Amino acid sequence: xxxxxxxxxxxxxxxxxxxxxxAILRLLPEPESWLDxxxxxARFPRTARRLFPYTSIDGVDPSxxxxxxxHLEHIEEAYAGHVTDPHxxxxxxxxxxxxxxxxxxxxxxxPRTELPAALALLRPGGLLLVEAEPRxxxxxxxxxxxxxxxxxxxxxxxxxxxxxxxxIIARRGPSAA
Numbered sequence: 177x178x179x180x181x182x183x184x185x186x187x188x189x190x191x192x193x194x195x196x197x198x199a200i201l202r203l204l205p206e207p208e209s210w211l212d213x214x215x216x217x218a219r220f221p222r223t224a225r226r227l228f229p230y231t232s233i234d235g236v237d238p239s240x241x242x243x244x245x246x247h248l249e250h251i252e253e254a255y256a257g258h259v260t261d262p263h264x265x266x267x268x269x270x271x272x273x274x275x276x277x278x279x280x281x282x283x284x285x286x287p288r289t290e291l292p293a294a295l296a297l298l299r300p301g302g303l304l305l306v307e308a309e310p311r312x313x314x315x316x317x318x319x320x321x322x323x324x325x326x327x328x329x330x331x332x333x334x335x336x337x338x339x340x341x342x343x344i345i346a347r348r349g350p351s352a353a
Contacts, residue, residue, distance in 0.1 A: 196220070204273060236256075313344065
């Protein structure tokens with residue numbers, strides 16, 4: 177029974193990941209570079225690669241799973257640590273067309289510092305896709321708008337145990353970081 181539950185959960189996760197990637201596809205059909213924050217074993221990048229075969233998708237995660245994801249070539253580059261780490265932020269500043277912060281990632285650092293760090297990694301005009309619980313979504317919208325970002329899409333999606341999660345896609349302005 178547990179293996180069936182795991183497979184059903186994986187199918188739901190795949191559908192959610194595919195939906196997130198398709199949301200970007202409608203806004204930016206051919207991004208050059210993409211960073212998945214908290215990528216773990218790179219389930220999201222594997223799914224996104226089906227829609228974006230020519231996009232370089234990198235990952236950052238504090239767990240050792242990221243090295244394995246890189247070994248399996250699910251991501252191009254692997255960065256061990258948090259997106260708020262000054263070393264990571266310095267070397268990746270302004271490098272990406274898309275950055276994803278998906279819900280249910282490995283333990284994240286303080287969200288108040290994670291969002292500005294993720295924005296700093298985007299090129300001007302790049303897209304930030306954030307998934308959050310409903311109680312956090314309104315605050316995230318305000319933070320993004322306060323950092324010269326334009327909200328270009330929002331949606332709600334059902335997760336296994338939560339009633340729904342909110343997805344926000346914001347376009348970085350020229351001075352968002």
